[in-house]
Amino acid sequence: MQLGRVTGKVVATRKLDSIANLKMLIVQPLDQDKRPMGKETVAIDTVQAGQGDTVFFVTGREASFPLPEAFNPVDATIIGIVDSID
Amino acid sequence: MQLGRVTGKVVATRKLDSIANLKMLIVQPLDQDKRPMGKETVAIDTVQAGQGDTVFFVTGREASFPLPEAFNPVDATIIGIVDSID
Amino acid sequence: MQLGRVTGKVVATRKLDSIANLKMLIVQPLDQDKRPMGKETVAIDTVQAGQGDTVFFVTGREASFPLPEAFNPVDATIIGIVDSID
Amino acid sequence: MQLGRVTGKVVATRKLDSIANLKMLIVQPLDQDKRPMGKETVAIDTVQAGQGDTVFFVTGREASFPLPEAFNPVDATIIGIVDSID
Amino acid sequence: MQLGRVTGKVVATRKLDSIANLKMLIVQPLDQDKRPMGKETVAIDTVQAGQGDTVFFVTGREASFPLPEAFNPVDATIIGIVDSID
Numbered sequence: 001m002q003l004g005r006v007t008g009k010v011v012a013t014r015k016l017d018s019i020a021n022l023k024m025l026i027v028q029p030l031d032q033d034k035r036p037m038g039k040e041t042v043a044i045d046t047v048q049a050g051q052g053d054t055v056f057f058v059t060g061r062e063a064s065f066p067l068p069e070a071f072n073p074v075d076a077t078i079i080g081i082v083d084s085i086d
Numbered sequence: 087m088q089l090g091r092v093t094g095k096v097v098a099t100r101k102l103d104s105i106a107n108l109k110m111l112i113v114q115p116l117d118q119d120k121r122p123m124g125k126e127t128v129a130i131d132t133v134q135a136g137q138g139d140t141v142f143f144v145t146g147r148e149a150s151f152p153l154p155e156a157f158n159p160v161d162a163t164i165i166g167i168v169d170s171i172d
Numbered sequence: 173m174q175l176g177r178v179t180g181k182v183v184a185t186r187k188l189d190s191i192a193n194l195k196m197l198i199v200q201p202l203d204q205d206k207r208p209m210g211k212e213t214v215a216i217d218t219v220q221a222g223q224g225d226t227v228f229f230v231t232g233r234e235a236s237f238p239l240p241e242a243f244n245p246v247d248a249t250i251i252g253i254v255d256s257i258d
Numbered sequence: 259m260q261l262g263r264v265t266g267k268v269v270a271t272r273k274l275d276s277i278a279n280l281k282m283l284i285v286q287p288l289d290q291d292k293r294p295m296g297k298e299t300v301a302i303d304t305v306q307a308g309q310g311d312t313v314f315f316v317t318g319r320e321a322s323f324p325l326p327e328a329f330n331p332v333d334a335t336i337i338g339i340v341d342s343i344d
Numbered sequence: 345m346q347l348g349r350v351t352g353k354v355v356a357t358r359k360l361d362s363i364a365n366l367k368m369l370i371v372q373p374l375d376q377d378k379r380p381m382g383k384e385t386v387a388i389d390t391v392q393a394g395q396g397d398t399v400f401f402v403t404g405r406e407a408s409f410p411l412p413e414a415f416n417p418v419d420a421t422i423i424g425i426v427d428s429i430d
Contacts, residue, residue: 015166080187101338252359273424
């Protein structure tokens with residue numbers, strides 16, 4: 001998983017049916033000190049994350065496991081909101 | 087998923103049968119401000135994307151889920167066209 | 173697998189139910205000489221690793237194999253503590 | 259998928275039985291203008307590609323789908339020869 | 345697959361049971377001319393590779409296919425020893 005900050009939202013009317021009802025957020029990966037690190041990604045939200053939230057997200061085949069359809073073509077999903085880093 | 091811009095099309099007559107009827111586009115990944123970021127990839131089109139369109143695409147094992155054959159050897163697929171980024 | 177050092181712990185109360193009881197550590201990848209190399213990741217702990225330990229971790233689809241639920245959305249898991257590198 | 263150019267061939271007599279009969283080529287990834295981009299990889303050939311050919315190849319779990327054995331430990335496979343890029 | 349050179353061995357007494365009997369080597373990826381390229385990885389050995397050998401290894405989900413247990417949490421495995429590169 002990676003730490004990240006929600007920095008935007010993607011609006012798309014023309015897309016695959018299977019992802020029609022999923023919220024897509026732009027996430028900037030962060031390091032342990034919450035500094036930007038690496039490339040932005042578009043991730044599905046499963047925890048009601050909002051603009052500016054520090055989150056952690058999972059990538060790859062596992063990213064579709066939390067979704068209603070296991071074979072959703074999704075490769076990045078926000079699965080938690082970070083309270084603090086010790 | 088990643089944001090990207092369609093920048094070209096790959097023409098190939100000699101290829102695996104299972105991908106014979108798939109349209110292959112070249113996509114330049116973009117950041118949130120639509121600036122080029124990272125390396126171009128060749129992605130299958132499922133949403134009738136055209137040259138210059140801003141799209142988002144999925145990579146990895148999940149990329150073949152939207153295709154007729156689940157075991158298609160495809161690792162990048164365009165699954166939506168971006169209207170705007172908030 | 174990669175070598176890494178445990179550098180922190182992620183605290184998150186709002187997260188997916190399926191990962192509610194998993195300990196999430198921040199790991200800095202290391203090279204053979206234990207120098208930092210590449211980007212930090214958040215990994216699940218399965219071997220009671222602690223702050224400062226040199227560990228090795230697995231990434232990708234395989235990262236969820238050691239967990240109770242095979243379809244846990246986890247993409248990095250610590251699977252051993254390093255004694256020495258010859 | 260990525261564009262690439264075949265730049266060499268790997269000869270190995272001691273290898274896993276399941277890959278004993280597969281041709282392994284070295285491929286240099288290319289950008290849209292056929293300039294080298296990123297790191298060389300060793301890919302299995304399924305389309306009779308030869309030295310200097312411009313090809314496209316698939317990576318990851320999907321790379322083994324075109325092979326006789328679905329559980330072949332292969333992570334990069336050449337699946338087409340490029341005629342032109344528009 | 346990638347070319348690499350065996351540069352070390354990882355010793356770990358505290359690790360997951362399912363990987364208890366696997367030999368873990370450190371591999372430095374190489375380019376076609378056998379120059380170091382990219383980051384070291386820890387890979388399981390299946391071909392009796394030794395210190396200094398030029399090998400090729402597979403990464404990702406496929407890395408566990410050559411192992412006795414298909415669901416071993418392994419993401420990099422050495423599958424051959426290179427005789428020469430043409």
